[in-house]
Structures are given as C-alpha cells and as structure tokens.
Amino acid sequence: MTPIIRAIDLVKRYPLPDDKSRTFAAVDGVSFEIFEREIYGILGPNGAGKTTTLEMLEGLNDIDGGSAFVDGIDVAKDPYSVKKIIGVQLQESEYFDKLNLIELLDLFGALYRRDIDAMELLGKVHLTEKAKARPANLSGGQKQRFSIACALVNAPKILFLDEPTTGLDPQAKRRLWDLVTELNDAGMTIVLTTHNMEEAEFLCGRIAIMDHGRLVAEDTPQSLIMKHAPEPPEAPLHGNIEDVFLALTGHALRD
Amino acid sequence: MLSKLQRHLAKDFMKIFLRDRQSIFFSLFFPVVFMSIFAFIRGGGQEPIPLGVVNQSDSAAAERLVEMLQGDFAFTVITGAEDELREQLIAGEQMLVLVLPADFSDPGTADGKAAGLRLLADTSQFNQLPLVEPMLEQKLMAIEREFRGEEAMFSIEVENVQALSQNYLDFLLPGLLGMMLMQLSVAGSGYNVVEFRRKGILKRLFVTPLMPRDFIAAIVVARLGIVLIQLTVLLAFALFVLDVRIIGNFAEFYLVGIIASLVFLNIGFCIGSVAKTQQAIMAIGNIVIFPQIVLSGVFYPIDAMPGFVQPLAQVLPLTFVVSGLRDIAVSGETLVQIVPSLIGMAVWFVIGFALATRMFVWKEVAA
Structure with missing residues (x-):
C-alpha cells in the first residue's frame, strides 16, 4: 500500500522571540507516512510542533527542510494542487461575521470553483436549522461542525482537523467523533491533532506523539500502550494513552 | 473581465461591507456634517x-x-x-x-x-x-x-458676500470628496486586511486554492462599488441640498474619483501589509492620512501655505486627486487639461501597486 501522505525529515525554523538573529526548530526532522482511509492522530504538548507540521502538509507554511508529498504531489512545488484535494479545519478559525452559513459555504464552494449544495453539507453536520445564522451566533460545538462543513465543500480526499474537540462539552465531542467516524467510513483519510487522549484512542488507527519538534513514538494505540505504559508490580499491564503520553513527554508543565 | 470566482468573491465582499451599517453611516455622516457646517459658517449668518x-x-x-x-x-x-x-x-x-x-x-x-x-x-x-x-x-x-x-x-x-461663500463651498466640495475617497479607500483595503488577518480569516481563505490576485481583485472591485455609491450620495447632498455647483463633466469627475480610489486602495494594502495589529494600522493610517488632509489643499489652496512645505505638498497623492477633481468641478476643465494631475495619480498608483504586491506577505497570512 502506498501512503497518501509522506513527510520526510520535515524542518521548520522560526527566529527566537528574544534573539531574532538565532532560530529554533519548531519542527525538527519529522518523518511519517499516512495511508489512505486511515485516521492518523498527532499528539503532543503545546508547542510540540503539531500545528506547524500540519500547516506544512497543507501548503500554508513554507517547508524549511525535508519534503512532503500529498497524494503524490510535492507540497513545496505545487501547493495549489494540494489545496484542491484537501479539506482543512483550522484551530479556532473565524469567518466573515457579516455572512450567514449558507453564504459562507457558497463562498468556499466558489473558492474551489465548485457548485455545491450548501444545505446538504449543513445537513451532514446537523446544522440545517442554522442555515441563516451568522457564525458568531453558533455555540462552540456548532462552530466546530460548521468548520468541518467548510472543510468538506471540495469533497476532499484528506481531511485535516487541528484540535477539533478542544473546548467542547462531552455531548458536542461525541457528536464530532461520530461525524469523523462517518466521514472515515465513507473513505476519507483523516489527520488530526489533539490533546485529548481518549479521543486519540477512540478515533485513531495510528498515533504519532511529538515533543520538542520531534516524533518520539508512532504506532497503533494498543501497541503504544503495550510498549510504553508503566508496568505496575505483580499486575497485568494497565494504563491508557495518557500514561503513554506523559511517559514519553515527561510531567513538566508546558507553556 | 472578472472571472466567476472573482465576481462571487466581490459580491460577498460587497455584502460584507454593506452589512456593516455602522461604518457606512459614519463614512457618510462626517462628510455631510462637514459640508453642512461650512455651508452654514460661510454661507448663512449674513442676513441683512x-x-x-x-x-x-x-x-x-x-x-x-x-x-x-x-x-x-x-x-x-x-x-x-x-x-x-x-x-x-x-x-x-x-x-x-x-x-x-x-x-x-x-x-x-x-x-x-x-x-x-x-x-x-x-x-x-x-x-x-x-x-x-x-x-x-x-x-x-x-x-x-x-x-x-x-x-x-x-x-x-x-463684493457680494453671499456669492463669495458659495464659491468657497464650490471650492471645498471636490477637496472634501477627495479626502473622503482617501479615507474610505485606505480604510477599505488596509483596515479590512489587517482585521481579516487578525481573525484568522485570511489564513482560512488561503487554505483553499485561492490566488492572491483573485482576492485582491475582488476586494478592490467591491470597494470601488461602495466608494462610488458613497460618492454619489455625498455629491447628491452637495448639489441638491447645499446648492454646490459642478461645472465640468460628471462622467469625467467620476472617472477621476475611480482612479483616486484605486490609488488609495493600493496605499491601503501597503499599510495593511506593514501593520500587524489594529492599533498599528490606526497609527500608520493616521500618519499617512492627516498630513495629506492638511497639506493637500482640501480646505485652502496650496499657494496659501508656507513656502517650505509647498514642494512636499505638491507631490502628495491627495494633492493630485483634489486638484484633478477641483479643476473639473470648479473650472470645468476636461481630462485632457488635467493630464498633469492624472500623471501624478498614475505615478502613485504604480508606486502603491509595486509596494503592495511586494510587501504583502502571503505566507505570513499563515503565521
């Protein structure tokens, strides 16, 4: 099976905030492969480089080192072709607040040069009754679902979700998981970042854990638990992905 | 001329601008109040x-x-x-x-x-x-x-005081309209872009295969539409309520207005590229706008200013705009006669366009 996404030794450097002449690597040589129809989760503490990695794959951010291929297209060479076949939900993105949901979806359709059925898309994310509402009047969960509707206007091959459930209540979170599962069942490859270990365990076929711009582990949730979960004396293996996460990235507070 | 995508985007930007009632109101309110005050100060009051x-x-x-x-x-x-x-x-x-x-x-x-x-x-x-x-x-x-x-x-x-004051309003109107065009256009491109960037809207738009030129074209077309509507409202108010006269050709007057808008939209994009925050754009915008209001002959002829500022005043973008509009409105000149002003505007357009396309950091919409 050939991977639909290949990241090879990706590097992104930013100038240091307190000394502009020096740089630090926000993403420091990250390689992974994602296969078609997979749900692939990237986990990591704040500042680990998850979002930056996604942005390089999406053609939103320059790639300073290494290379990325999405559906066989070199992202650095042809970001526009990549953008045509991916759908992206950004962390906390806002929309033109003077347009209603239907108008916004039609706008996004136009950006992909597609005629879309906005109501059908809203139906998919259970927002039909909010068709004439402005984004500012949506709840957190509704906003996230609307973001996903916007990401679906071009019927993408790959859907990128950046912390899709952060800040949602359990009901909204569950609903979003169902939506992601549905889309995946329909054949969509999904790449998501999250802080929520339960989410990673529930949704993802494979998980990559990032820290300090590097990939520190990558496997199925079960294998990761087998490999890294702390082993209590005289007891069968227990633990969850959160234990794995903390074992790999340490207990020190970030931010 | 415009692609389907550009038309769609322009239409949406129009909606966005028109639904912003507050800024529409203020953009009309201040010039109207301004003109009315001058009309009363200079025109009325001298009853026998x-x-x-x-x-x-x-x-x-x-x-x-x-x-x-x-x-x-x-x-x-x-x-x-x-x-x-x-x-x-x-x-x-x-x-x-x-x-x-x-x-x-x-x-x-x-x-x-x-x-x-x-x-x-x-x-x-x-x-x-x-x-x-x-x-x-x-x-x-x-x-x-x-x-x-x-x-x-x-x-x-x-001399008849009444006639003199009327002349001043005639003189003032093109100046005020030029000033309004400048403010609306600079705000319309620069402020919007900074606002869109701050909210992450730009980033969201450019995750799609949207080309910067389509985005720019749409925003310029939408802004031009709005500016022309506002220009018409103010012109109508000046002509029918305040009895201001425009001697020259209306089509030519509008044409100069459109060119002026394009010049200032470009300058607005430049400012929007430099400024990262809403406060920064206010500060930079004021630095660009206020000296021009004072120096560009909006309220009084440039000849009346101290000699040492005149060389600077002569080359400001608003100076070319105001003198072009004024030559048409007050002196009834034609486009051919105002070629020097048109050349001035063209030069500023080229400078603005070059700077805007060079400075607007598209990657930076992502950061």
Whole structure:
C-alpha cells in the first residue's frame, strides 16, 4: 500500500522571540507516512510542533527542510494542487461575521470553483436549522461542525482537523467523533491533532506523539500502550494513552 | 473581465461591507456634517440687518442718507413714525431704530453745529451694535463729503458676500470628496486586511486554492462599488441640498474619483501589509492620512501655505486627486487639461501597486 501522505525529515525554523538573529526548530526532522482511509492522530504538548507540521502538509507554511508529498504531489512545488484535494479545519478559525452559513459555504464552494449544495453539507453536520445564522451566533460545538462543513465543500480526499474537540462539552465531542467516524467510513483519510487522549484512542488507527519538534513514538494505540505504559508490580499491564503520553513527554508543565 | 470566482468573491465582499451599517453611516455622516457646517459658517449668518428709520427732517441730506441706507445690502430699511417704530422695538419686532431729528440739516449750510442722530436699540437683544455704529458713521461721512463736494480719499468695494461663500463651498466640495475617497479607500483595503488577518480569516481563505490576485481583485472591485455609491450620495447632498455647483463633466469627475480610489486602495494594502495589529494600522493610517488632509489643499489652496512645505505638498497623492477633481468641478476643465494631475495619480498608483504586491506577505497570512 502506498501512503497518501509522506513527510520526510520535515524542518521548520522560526527566529527566537528574544534573539531574532538565532532560530529554533519548531519542527525538527519529522518523518511519517499516512495511508489512505486511515485516521492518523498527532499528539503532543503545546508547542510540540503539531500545528506547524500540519500547516506544512497543507501548503500554508513554507517547508524549511525535508519534503512532503500529498497524494503524490510535492507540497513545496505545487501547493495549489494540494489545496484542491484537501479539506482543512483550522484551530479556532473565524469567518466573515457579516455572512450567514449558507453564504459562507457558497463562498468556499466558489473558492474551489465548485457548485455545491450548501444545505446538504449543513445537513451532514446537523446544522440545517442554522442555515441563516451568522457564525458568531453558533455555540462552540456548532462552530466546530460548521468548520468541518467548510472543510468538506471540495469533497476532499484528506481531511485535516487541528484540535477539533478542544473546548467542547462531552455531548458536542461525541457528536464530532461520530461525524469523523462517518466521514472515515465513507473513505476519507483523516489527520488530526489533539490533546485529548481518549479521543486519540477512540478515533485513531495510528498515533504519532511529538515533543520538542520531534516524533518520539508512532504506532497503533494498543501497541503504544503495550510498549510504553508503566508496568505496575505483580499486575497485568494497565494504563491508557495518557500514561503513554506523559511517559514519553515527561510531567513538566508546558507553556 | 472578472472571472466567476472573482465576481462571487466581490459580491460577498460587497455584502460584507454593506452589512456593516455602522461604518457606512459614519463614512457618510462626517462628510455631510462637514459640508453642512461650512455651508452654514460661510454661507448663512449674513442676513441683512433690519433697521427702522424715522426721518423727522426735511433736509436733502436726511433724504439722501435714507436713500443710501436703503441701497445698502447690509440693511433692510423700514421707514415710519418714531412712536410707531419705538413701540415695535419694545414689542421686539424691531431691533434698531435710527431717528433723524428735525434739526438734521445739510452739512455746510448749517451753522456748523453737528446734527445729533439718535439710535434706539434694545441692547439686550441686539448684539451687533458695535458693528452697526461704524457702518452708520461711514454712511454719514460719505454724505458729508458729498454735500461738501469733497473727494473721498479711500473707497471700498464690497463684493457680494453671499456669492463669495458659495464659491468657497464650490471650492471645498471636490477637496472634501477627495479626502473622503482617501479615507474610505485606505480604510477599505488596509483596515479590512489587517482585521481579516487578525481573525484568522485570511489564513482560512488561503487554505483553499485561492490566488492572491483573485482576492485582491475582488476586494478592490467591491470597494470601488461602495466608494462610488458613497460618492454619489455625498455629491447628491452637495448639489441638491447645499446648492454646490459642478461645472465640468460628471462622467469625467467620476472617472477621476475611480482612479483616486484605486490609488488609495493600493496605499491601503501597503499599510495593511506593514501593520500587524489594529492599533498599528490606526497609527500608520493616521500618519499617512492627516498630513495629506492638511497639506493637500482640501480646505485652502496650496499657494496659501508656507513656502517650505509647498514642494512636499505638491507631490502628495491627495494633492493630485483634489486638484484633478477641483479643476473639473470648479473650472470645468476636461481630462485632457488635467493630464498633469492624472500623471501624478498614475505615478502613485504604480508606486502603491509595486509596494503592495511586494510587501504583502502571503505566507505570513499563515503565521
């Protein structure tokens, strides 16, 4: 099976905030492969480089080192072709607040040069009754679902979700998981970042854990638990992905 | 000319701008208030002063004085008997009554005794007394000279004040419209872009295969549409409510307006590229806008400014715009005659466009 996404030794450097002449690597040589129809989760503490990695794959951010291929297209060479076949939900993105949901979806359709059925898309994310509402009047969960509707206007091959459930209540979170599962069942490859270990365990076929711009582990949730979960004396293996996460990235507070 | 995508985007931007009622209101409100204030200050206020005159003398000089007062546009003269006018004055119907006593005689023929005039006034009501007194005195001196056969040493020609103030409004209108075009256009591109960037809207748009040129074209077209509507509203107000005149060709006036908008939209994009925050764009915007309002001949001709700032004033973008608009509106010139102003605008357009496309960091929309 050939991977639909290949990241090879990706590097992104930013100038240091307190000394502009020096740089630090926000993403420091990250390689992974994602296969078609997979749900692939990237986990990591704040500042680990998850979002930056996604942005390089999406053609939103320059790639300073290494290379990325999405559906066989070199992202650095042809970001526009990549953008045509991916759908992206950004962390906390806002929309033109003077347009209603239907108008916004039609706008996004136009950006992909597609005629879309906005109501059908809203139906998919259970927002039909909010068709004439402005984004500012949506709840957190509704906003996230609307973001996903916007990401679906071009019927993408790959859907990128950046912390899709952060800040949602359990009901909204569950609903979003169902939506992601549905889309995946329909054949969509999904790449998501999250802080929520339960989410990673529930949704993802494979998980990559990032820290300090590097990939520190990558496997199925079960294998990761087998490999890294702390082993209590005289007891069968227990633990969850959160234990794995903390074992790999340490207990020190970030931010 | 525009692609389907550009039309769709432009239409949406139009909606976004038009639904922003508050900024639409203020963008019209201030120029209207501005023009109205100038219209009132310079145009109104100079109503003729009502003046009651009681002529108790039968001398030729008294007759002549009344005649001269009646011929003066500064006064509306009402003649009558003293008792009657005095009553009206007390009742508040008159403000000022001049009494020429019976012993008011022709200068030179009398025994040298000065004739005493009485001015009846309700000083609590009438605050223009200090103004009227010298005017009356002037009249009396003129009559004295006439009767003594003396030549006046000085003469003052007073031009019609009403006409002069109207000319100022005519002069002011193109300046104000130019200024408004500048503010709307700079705000319309620069402020919007910074706002879109701050909210992450730009980033979201550019995750799609949207090309920067389509985005820019759409925003420019939408802004032009809005600016033209606003221009029309203000022009209509000036023409029909304030009676301002535009002598030249309207189509050409609008054309210069469109070019001006394009120039300032570009400058706005430049500012939007430099400024990272809303405060920064306010500061930079003010640095760009305010000196031009003062220096570009919006309110008074550039010739009236100190010599050392004139070379700078002459090359500001708004100067070219205002002088182009003014030459058409006030002097009735044609596009051919205002070619120097058009060249000035073209140069600024090229500078602005080059800077905007160079400085606008598209990758940075992501950061």
